[in-house]
Amino acid sequence: MLKFISIKTNKLSKKNILDIIKLKDMKWKYGLKKQQIFFKKNIKKFDSHNMLYDKKILVGYTCLRKLKFKRNSRSFKYLIFDTLIIRKKYRHLGFGDKIMKFNNKIIKKQKLTAFLICQKRMVFFYRKFNWINSEKIFKKKNIMFYPEKLNTKIFNINSFVELFKS
Numbered sequence: 001m002l003k004f005i006s007i008k009t010n011k012l013s014k015k016n017i018l019d020i021i022k023l024k025d026m027k028w029k030y031g032l033k034k035q036q037i038f039f040k041k042n043i044k045k046f047d048s049h050n051m052l053y054d055k056k057i058l059v060g061y062t063c064l065r066k067l068k069f070k071r072n073s074r075s076f077k078y079l080i081f082d083t084l085i086i087r088k089k090y091r092h093l094g095f096g097d098k099i100m101k102f103n104n105k106i107i108k109k110q111k112l113t114a115f116l117i118c119q120k121r122m123v124f125f126y127r128k129f130n131w132i133n134s135e136k137i138f139k140k141k142n143i144m145f146y147p148e149k150l151n152t153k154i155f156n157i158n159s160f161v162e163l164f165k166s
């Protein structure tokens, strides 16, 4: 049975964390130790982990990291869409589509703007799910955001790049 769940870091079990780092390592082969170090260093208590389980097997994963952006001595919260992966055996079956719709629902619930960086070839994919291409390229990678209504007083086009430099 397939099941989507969204869990904050502080509620993840040890098995969940191991499942996440193992799944990520299938695509980004840094080794489990380095994946673990990245997780401990970068993933904070209230980040969301959107997971698709097939019984006990983690088959899809996205992390939404909650961060703050400082501008004119005020700070604004936003989300970084970090990682999108479907286990190889499960690709081309529509699960990428399903997890993206689930991710968008979780983003909307948090009432924050989410940003991601991706290679040009992925822009078409994210556009399918109403993500907007900022037209700004950061080190040859594209920056996209969701939902479409962006508070341009806070996030002007140059602030995208600032976000990804910090």
Ligand SMILES: CC(C)(COP(=O)(O)OP(=O)(O)OC[C@H]1O[C@@H](n2cnc3c(N)ncnc32)[C@H](O)[C@@H]1OP(=O)(O)O)[C@@H](O)C(=O)NCCC(=O)NCCS
Pocket (backbone or CB within 6 Å): 027, 083, 084, 085, 086, 087, 090, 091, 092, 093, 094, 095, 096, 097, 098, 117, 118, 119, 121, 122, 124, 125
């Ligand atoms: C990208 C990924 C999540 C797609 O998952 P998937 O389960 O195969 O996707 P789906 O079967 O739901 O396909 C959904 C649609 O996106 C398209 N699509 C799938 N992978 C794509 C890709 N890499 N680039 C562009 N479009 C893609 C499909 O053709 C399909 O379009 P259709 O509905 O018009 O037929 C999956 O290939 C993956 O995990 N890749 C490795 C990790 C990765 O590259 N992540 C993205 C980092 S930015």
